[in-house]
Amino acid sequence: MILTRIALGVGLLFVVSLVIFWATELLPGDLATQLLGQSATPETVAALRAQLGLNDPAPVRYWAWLTGALTGDFGVSLANNRPIADLIGARLGNTVFLALYAAALSVPIALTLGILSALWRNSIFDRMANAGALGAISLPEFFIAYILVLWLAQTGFFPSMVRINPTTTFGDRLYMTFLPALTLTLVVTAHMMRMTRAAIINLMASPYIEMARLKGLSPLRIVLRHALPNALAPIINVVALNLAYLITGVVVVEVVFVYPGLGQLMVDAVSNRDIAVVQAIALIFAAAYIGLNLIADVLSTITNPRLMHRR
Amino acid sequence: MGFAASVTLGLAGLFALAWVLRAGARALLTGHSRSIASDMPLTAAFGLLVIVIYAFVAIAAPLLAPFPERDIVGTQFQAWSADHPLGTDRIGRDMLSRLIYGARNTVGIAFATTALAFVVGSLLGLWAALTGGWLDQILSRFVDALMAIPALIFSLLLLTIFGTSVLSLILVIAAVDATRVFRLARSVAQGIVVMDYIEAARLRGEGAWFLIRREILPNAMAPLVAEFGLRFCFVFLSISSLSFLGLGIKPPTADWGSMVRDNATLITFGDVTPLLPAGCIALLTVAVNFVVDWQLYRASGLREATQ
Secondary structure (H helix, E strand, C coil): CHHHHHHHHHHHHHHHHHHHHHHHHHCCCCHHHHHHCCCCCHHHHHHHHHHHCCCCCHHHHHHHHHHHHHCCCCCECCCCCCEHHHHHHHHHHHHHHHHHHHHHHHHHHHHHHHHHHHHCCCCHHHHHHHHHHHHHHHCCHHHHHHHHHHHHHCCCCCCCCCCCCCCCCHHHHHHHCHHHHHHHHHHHHHHHHHHHHHHHHHHHCCHHHHHHHHCCCCHHHHHHHHHHHHHHHHHHHHHHHHHHHHHHHHHHHHHHCCCCCHHHHHHHHHHHCCHHHHHHHHHHHHHHHHHHHHHHHHHHHHHCHHHHCCC | CHHHHHHHHHHHHHHHHHHHHHHHHHHHCCHHHHHHHHCCCHHHHHHHHHHHHHHHHHHCHHHHCCCCCCCECCCCCCCCCCCCCCCECCCCEEHHHHHHHHHHHHHHHHHHHHHHHHHHHHHHHHHHHHHCHHHHHHHHHHHHHHHCCCHHHHHHHHHHHHCCCHHHHHHHHHHHHHHHHHHHHHHHHHHHCCCHHHHHHHHCCCCHHHHHHHHHHHHHHHHHHHHHHHHHHHHHHHHHHHHHCCCCCCCCCCCHHHHHHHHHHHHHHCCCCCHHHHHHHHHHHHHHHHHHHHHHHHHCCHHHHHC
């Protein structure tokens, strides 16, 4: 069961790497002419073609790119000829740090809010939480980010720009990245909370919960001991999906806070049309996305014996 | 916090106006349209009102705006005054005028993109469901593979390849969103193509285009219309995000996303002006969501079930 799912995930990743690579082949003409523009001389085009290895057939180039990527060698940037692995190196760590930070904030908040609003269904608290969630989903990330800057950075509580260097201590880092992490938290909490609430309310209608209620157990105990374990599978799924969503949210938020992460690097690379860097980062993001979905499926299979021993 | 108060007051005013209009509609209309108006929740009335106002501003932009969209009419970063109600931007263009023209540019481009994504995605989806077999398999697996890449990341990849212009922005976002529309249209149509009347039409010898147009589409309309609203929100937000990142609609064209980016430095000085375009984006998304919520509620027949 689990092994087939993992094999499927790896297969999907392979297909996605194909898509990312072949996207460049979609161009009318070729990449070199496209990058240099109409006015380029044939010599410069030929030179760039040689540099990009465009003279090899596509499958050969794909194989070289994929095997390189697997060993951490993504080739060189088209913009400044530096190895992409060097460009990505520290930034990957920063982005992972920010995403984990946001996850550590948002998952407990979302689960607590979700459980509480399921417990006090249709109360004022539930309505407020739901309205807030709907609102937060509709707002662009940069809007939330700038409102936080206006309220929290303007008043001097937190810095509005993140300057990280190797000497920064862990505590300082937590303090400096608080606003970006909080922005991401606000963006993903809403969806997680609503799904947690829906999963628990769905279960609360089942007969064994009614039995527990008739035994006279307290509502909190019913939710925590009886409903929550069975709601774990959908909740894990939603948490993983939202962590995967953090990956795209991170791009905008990093730009707002001038955070030295992968998202910022990718945006710069897109405006420079540095396709090699963009492909490398897209592959990393897609791999993380597929990996998180894979982990979600595996975990929800493990938590549910019925899925574990199907047929 | 005078600004927060005036925003709250403005929203409350809009809600009150929506309430009055709904009451007016209940009193004046008759028959079917009256029954629609009478069970419309206040949030939906508010959403409709906001959408109508945006549409009006977008159409009448040249009449409403005090200055042309691209003209430099003052010094940079002027404060709010009688001449420039919302001040001026980074190079001295009138903020209010650009905000008004932004309704036309940003919303118009988002609307065109959604429409394109819809035509392509739903036609392919309906066709795949109708034909089945290998065509369905190829299209569905292809869409699955594309959807395994996060939408924003895939858009960024495509924008690198095709370059950042408004046309490529529209095409790229439409292509990415068409995959989502395809999924929905296909799954809706799959429930319809097994119906007897489709079989009957097939036996009559009707072609695929007739079946899609006359038999499937009318029956798949309700979920597709709701999806159009939701999709518009997603497209609108992703276009704004890309413009904010400097990869979408670019100055001098007035656009809400890039206006935020251009004037963001003001925020660190405690000026709220750069937040106004972002607020315009947020208000429209919330309004569309309210209306979609109401439509889904009506389509699902929940109202009848509870009565």
